[in-house]
Amino acid sequence: HMLVGCVGNFRPMKRQDLLISAFATLLPSHPEMRLVLVGDGQLRSEIERQIRHLGLEAHVVLTGTLSDVQSIYAALDLFVQSSNSEGLPNVILEASAAGLPIVATAAGGTGEVVHHGDTGLLVPVDDEDQLSIAMREAISDSALRRRLGVAAKDLIERDYGMARFFREYEELYRAQLSSRQIGP
Numbered sequence: 001h002m003l004v005g006c007v008g009n010f011r012p013m014k015r016q017d018l019l020i021s022a023f024a025t026l027l028p029s030h031p032e033m034r035l036v037l038v039g040d041g042q043l044r045s046e047i048e049r050q051i052r053h054l055g056l057e058a059h060v061v062l063t064g065t066l067s068d069v070q071s072i073y074a075a076l077d078l079f080v081q082s083s084n085s086e087g088l089p090n091v092i093l094e095a096s097a098a099g100l101p102i103v104a105t106a107a108g109g110t111g112e113v114v115h116h117g118d119t120g121l122l123v124p125v126d127d128e129d130q131l132s133i134a135m136r137e138a139i140s141d142s143a144l145r146r147r148l149g150v151a152a153k154d155l156i157e158r159d160y161g162m163a164r165f166f167r168e169y170e171e172l173y174r175a176q177l178s179s180r181q182i183g184p
Contacts, residue, residue, distance in 0.1 A: 002033045002139060005076040007069055007091045008083070010041035015105070015126070017043075017050055019082040022132040024054045030139055035060045038072055073098035078138050078145060083107040084125040093160055096120075096152035101145040103134045113160075119152040 004023065008014040016037060023035045037047070037060065044062070051060050066072060073079070079095040079102045086108030095102055096113055102120035104110050105127075114120035121138060123130040138145055 002030065002078070003036055003076045004033055004078045004080055004135070004139070005036040005038065005072060006080050006082065007038040007072065007095075008081070009039050010037075010043040010047055012043065013083055013085040014039075015082040015084050016047055018126065018128050018131060019080055020047065020050050020054065020056070020060065022082075022128050022135055023060070024056060025128075025132050026136055026139065027056070027059060029136075033059065033139065036063060036072065036076065037061070038063045038066055038069060040065045069094065070098070073100060076100055078103065078135070080131075080135060081105060081107075081110065082131060083110075086110055088112060093156060097156045097160075099149040099153040101138055101148035102152060103131065103138055105131065113152070113155065115155075118148075119155050120148050 006016060006019055008016070010016060020035070023033070027033060035056075048062070051057060063072070073095055076095075079091075079100040081089060081092060081102065081104040083089070083105055084107055088109030092102065092104060092110055092113050096119065102114050104114045104120060104122055105125040106122050107125050111122055114122050116122040121134040123134050138148070
């Protein structure tokens with residue numbers, strides 16, 4: 001099986017409906033695909049209804065909220081984020097750190113991590129056709145998936161790793177000290 005996954009609360013801005021529709025269009029040409037949706041929330045019954053309506057019950061897994069999301073990342077072949085509004089999504093950072101290839105909408109700060117054609121494939125928000133095209137490209141090309149995943153992991157280690165965390169924390173600490181004129 002080819003496992004495509006998404007992690008996020010079932011809220012309107014997350015647009016899981018868009019992902020499910022795009023997945024449904026790709027399924028006939030990629031019957032080995034399974035979609036794993038991790039999360040829960042107010043739209044769960046609507047999402048379940050959409051899955052039934054499209055006849056996808058055998059192809060989509062709703063896990064509910066999981067405490068160990070890392071094991072899901074490890075099992076996935078492709079991560080897809082279809083939000084129409086975001087900050088800098090933690091799930092994008094986590095999926096990148098796990099070395100996953102990512103297809104994502106250009107919502108909020110997502111483009112800071114998902115550089116189109118380099119660390120992932122970036123598509124416009126609310127564009128099911130472009131989402132579907134990018135997913136097909138990633139699903140059909142294992143070398144592309146590998147290359148995107150490696151580049152994403154490298155970017156996270158370089159720009160969002162613990163070294164950066166400690167450096168920024170030290171800078172913050174020094175700024176706090178000097179603003180309070182603590183010390184000699």
